[in-house]
Structure formats: C-alpha cells, structure tokens
Amino acid sequence: MAFIKEETADFRIEEVFSLKQEDLDEQTEFIEDNEDKEELSEVEDKNHVSKIESGEKPKQKDLKKRRDNKSFTCTQCGKSFSRKCYLQRHMKVHTGEKTFTCDQCGKSFTCKYHLELHMKVHTGEKPFTCDQCGKSFSRKCHLKGHMRVHTGEKSFTCDQCGKSFSHKCRLDFHTRVHTGEKPFTCDQCGKSFSRKYHLKGHMRVHTGEKPFTCDQCGKSFTYKHILELHMRVHTGEKPFTCDQCGKSFTSKCGLELHMRVHTGEKPFACDQCGKSYSQSVNLKEHMNIHTGEKLYSCDQCGKTFLWATNLRTHLKVHTKEKPHSCYLCGKSFLLIQNLKKHQKRHTGVKEYMCFECEKTFTTANCLKQHERIHTGEKPYKCSHCDKRFSHSTSLKTHERIHTGEQLYYCTACGQHFNQSSNLHKHTKIHHSK
Numbered sequence: 001m002a003f004i005k006e007e008t009a010d011f012r013i014e015e016v017f018s019l020k021q022e023d024l025d026e027q028t029e030f031i032e033d034n035e036d037k038e039e040l041s042e043v044e045d046k047n048h049v050s051k052i053e054s055g056e057k058p059k060q061k062d063l064k065k066r067r068d069n070k071s072f073t074c075t076q077c078g079k080s081f082s083r084k085c086y087l088q089r090h091m092k093v094h095t096g097e098k099t100f101t102c103d104q105c106g107k108s109f110t111c112k113y114h115l116e117l118h119m120k121v122h123t124g125e126k127p128f129t130c131d132q133c134g135k136s137f138s139r140k141c142h143l144k145g146h147m148r149v150h151t152g153e154k155s156f157t158c159d160q161c162g163k164s165f166s167h168k169c170r171l172d173f174h175t176r177v178h179t180g181e182k183p184f185t186c187d188q189c190g191k192s193f194s195r196k197y198h199l200k201g202h203m204r205v206h207t208g209e210k211p212f213t214c215d216q217c218g219k220s221f222t223y224k225h226i227l228e229l230h231m232r233v234h235t236g237e238k239p240f241t242c243d244q245c246g247k248s249f250t251s252k253c254g255l256e257l258h259m260r261v262h263t264g265e266k267p268f269a270c271d272q273c274g275k276s277y278s279q280s281v282n283l284k285e286h287m288n289i290h291t292g293e294k295l296y297s298c299d300q301c302g303k304t305f306l307w308a309t310n311l312r313t314h315l316k317v318h319t320k321e322k323p324h325s326c327y328l329c330g331k332s333f334l335l336i337q338n339l340k341k342h343q344k345r346h347t348g349v350k351e352y353m354c355f356e357c358e359k360t361f362t363t364a365n366c367l368k369q370h371e372r373i374h375t376g377e378k379p380y381k382c383s384h385c386d387k388r389f390s391h392s393t394s395l396k397t398h399e400r401i402h403t404g405e406q407l408y409y410c411t412a413c414g415q416h417f418n419q420s421s422n423l424h425k426h427t428k429i430h431h432s433k
Contacts, residue, residue, distance in 0.1 A: 074088070074091065380394070
C-alpha cells in the first residue's frame, strides 16, 4: 500500500522550541517562579534590589550582618527574615495573595517590584542592548544571560548526564527529566507537565484558544514561536541546510530528522515485527497494519482507510479529479508520484538496482517489493486465516475470499468476480468473438 504522508511539523516543533520562546508568557512565568524561589531575605530594600539588578555583589560583611539579624521565622516553611515586613511579604507565597495588579491586562503579583518589571512588557521598554547582535532586553540580567549565546559559556552542568546549560533555570528544568517530576497538572484531563509554561500552553487544547494568527493566510496557532516558524512558509526562508546534500529546512528539528536519512538512524522499532523507523509518527502509522483498525470511512462508497490522508486521496476517485498530466503523452494521474513513475517509462531510467540479482526498477518502492522475493518477507497477515503476503494488494484480494466481496462484474451477462483477472478470463472465453 502506498502511504501518502502529510507534514505535521507544527506539532513536533512546538515541543523542540518551547525552551527557546521569549514571549510574554515565558517572561511572566520567569517572574512567577522568582516569587516562589528567590531569596527574599536578600532583597531587603530598594538599594539592595538596585545592586542585584546592576550586577553589583553585596559585601560579605553586609550578608553576614543580615544573616545574624534574621529573627522573624515563617511558621509554614521555617524560613527566617530580618524584618517583619519581609516575613509578611513572604507569607503571600503560602496564602496566594497577589495585591499588585496590572491595569493593562489584569495580571496580579505578590510584590510591587515584580509588577514594575511586568509593566515593561506593555511599554515595550528594553533599555539593555547586546553590542554583538543588537537584540534588546528589559532587564540587565536577561542581557547578561543572553551574552552567553555569543561566548558559548555553559556554566551549569547536570550531575546526572553531564549536559551543560547557560542558565540555572534551564538546568533546573532539565533535572526534572531525570527525576520525572511534573508538578503542574491539568485540572481538565489530569496530564502533568514539568513547567508551568507548558501547562498554560496545554490548556489551550481544552479552550481551543489560538491567539496567534497569520496575517497572510489567517491560520491561527497556540504559540507565538509556531506562528513565526509558519511565516517561513510564506517567506520561503529555509535557514537550516544539510551539509551532506544541500537540502534546506525551515526549522532545526526538520534538519535533524532529515539527517537520519544519511546516518541511517531508525530509533523507533515495532515490537510486533521489528521494523524500524526514523520518526515516531511513522511507527504509529505502521502499528495500524497490525491492529487492522481503519477509522476513516468514505461516505460515497463505504470504503475504510487507516489514515485520513489516504481517505482524502481516495475521494478524488469519486470526483474523477486527475490534476497531474504528462507533458509527453498527455496522460493524467490522480497522484503526482504516479505521474513521476509514468514519466520514467518515457525516459527509460531505472535507477534502483537489486544487489541480489541486479534487476533494475524505476522506483524505490518497486525495488523494495521485489526484494521480498529474496528475503521471503511477508509483512501482511490475513486477519481471518493467518495466511501472510508480501504485498498489501495481494492481502486485499485474498480477504475477498472470506468476505465474499465481488467488485468486478461482466457487463454482458452480469456475472460477478472477486478478482479482475477472473473477469478478463471469463470475458475472453464466453464473450470473445
């Protein structure tokens, strides 16, 4: 069976690029994480906050004095503070109280300082600019973190696998891969996530919210960075190029998947027959062969299919649509790959050769089917009698014996047949002049 594959890059890219997103959601999440994690005892007054923002380290003498003067202790978690007002502010972490609200979007924060940082999202203020690439940031600490992209500095290393990161928060997120910790749970379906940002994006599956819309074609997306990747469809931008064959791709993950063509890597194996695939989505499609599940049904003739793409292709049989024509003889085809196969008959090119018997073929699929003669492979199994076949078409023909289906009939006498070859024999014997 010829499978018509459809690119589902949008969904896969969403996973790969989520850590790289620098939109409103992630900036706000960064602030929220700080509310829960940061040492509030070290942010004791405005002067000290200014020192942190400017990168100036507090003197050891001052730190020691502050530690010695921590006389106000939280009864919930045992954390101590040097002033009562800091303890009161800390208690909001436990109570969930957020008294400082943005008058632009209604988002609330536990302290005024975080509200002031958030307001830069609306004003667009980005006073800190990278002298290497010109990118601007709302906070100096974000610029400092960004500079590691240019220097290549990755000073935070995972003690489990040795992977290094440019930011401590990235290491913290990565550590959850090893611990399996997923503290953020969806209250709709129970699915858990390692990051609050991922949960927030997931919730749009339930709400149907797609706030980012393409101004070229009107297609909407759940994430801003997916929209940015989609825009390359319109601009034609393909910045990621294979150094083996020169083929270019719109995304890095697309290039990484393509590289498996050259390396031969197929990490996804079927536990039923051992067949391996370079992508998990291809394995998932293959598993339908074993289960025999056909979810997609034609409303014209009732024929069922394993995949929606095959149903869409089949519907063109009813519309008689054949949009692809041969420029040499004018013959038209339903599928472009069938046109390409046909055109090779004109050129006589047979670029695929069997290494066992040196027979040549016009397509890789024809070669693959031929090789089963040598290997004896019969991947298609009858669900009625356990008989196996090397071709899906042979299996379909065989199963008509069990189902009694007779698709072919003689126009002269009305007799029905389950195979076209039987109809041809019948016509030749009984109706030939």
